[in-house]
Amino acid sequence: MKKLCLGLFAAGFSLISDSHAVAQDKIRVGLSSVSALHGAMWVAEQKGLFRKHGIETEIIVTGQGATAGIGALLANDIQIASAGGDSLVNAALRGGETVMIAAGVNKGLNRIMVRSDVKTPADLKGRKIGATRIGAVSHSVLLMMLKRWNMSPTDVQVLQLGSSPNMLQALDKGGIDGAVMTIPFVFIAEDRGFRVLVDLAETDIYYLHTMIASTRSYIKANRDNALRFLKGFLEGIA
Structure with a gap:
């Protein structure tokens, strides 16, 4: 009987674990370049800090600088972009729904x-x-x-x-x-x-060299996901 109970407990625990894994909310994150400027993002990913907060991240390098990253964001190919602030501001001035949700570097490292x-x-x-x-x-x-x-x-x-x-x-x-x-x-x-x-x-000279951006529509529809993502990102900086 004890063996049966232990077996049922193990099976139940496995189902709970699998359910937790499935419950991870996925976010595609685009990096504008291969650079140490995005180090906090990689740290959070490698240390499981996003998963800790229930977020499964798919990190991709959009390349071609911030312009391409913001373009991918507006096309909904990604939900979060780590890129230069000037491209985000320019997109917003042209009517895009880009919004900055965090800033990583406010001094030029070029x-x-x-x-x-x-x-x-x-x-x-x-x-x-x-x-x-x-x-x-x-x-x-x-x-x-x-x-x-x-x-x-x-x-x-x-x-x-x-x-x-x-x-x-x-x-x-x-x-x-x-x-x-x-x-x-x-x-x-x-x-x-x-x-x-x-x-x-x-x-x-001070400017937003690296910031974290999303779109207003994504934040409005997925506010909790965005907040949990930011918690993981901030822990990656720490």
């Missing part, structure tokens, strides 16, 4: 990496500069610095290369003269002999 023969900002005139995508954070950073250097956007030729790894490869092959890159690829570039023209973290 660096403009250049070939060794580029000594000053003026040396960039007529040169090819890599960015992830027009309208993405890397492009916005370049425009901000050109303005600060009293230069025009037309003074340089911007090439859309999609990611920091692609920009690093283009620098290696001589296809570009500079690039707006993020960590950890800026360190790799330095090891290969490229120099830092400007480190945004050392300037007095």
Whole structure:
């Protein structure tokens, strides 16, 4: 009789566990790039912090900078985006229903990496500069610095290369003269002999380099899911 009771208890516990697993609410999360800037997201995923709060996350890299990530969000291909704030604001100004629900980094961590023969900002005139995508954070950073250097956007030729790894490869092959890159690829570039023209973290420029975004319709319909997701994300930061 005891064996029967234990067997029934084990079976019941198994059903409860399976039911709990099925009860996990799924959220697709898009990262704008492969970067340490999204580290908290990976930590929360790997340590099971989202699952702890009943959320099953599918993390994908949308690539092509924040512009593509916000585009995927508006197309409902993902429910949460981790990307640059400028693209979210631009989408909202154009009538999109994007909304920021958290911010990860409010200071620029980009660096403009250049070939060794580029000594000053003026040396960039007529040169090819890599960015992830027009309208993405890397492009916005370049425009901000050109303005600060009293230069025009037309003074340089911007090439859309999609990611920091692609920009690093283009620098290696001589296809570009500079690039707006993020960590950890800026360190790799330095090891290969490229120099830092400007480190945004050392300037007095503040902007939403990385934020967590969703859409108003998703938040309205899935407020509890969003709150539980944020709990896991915040624990990933801690």
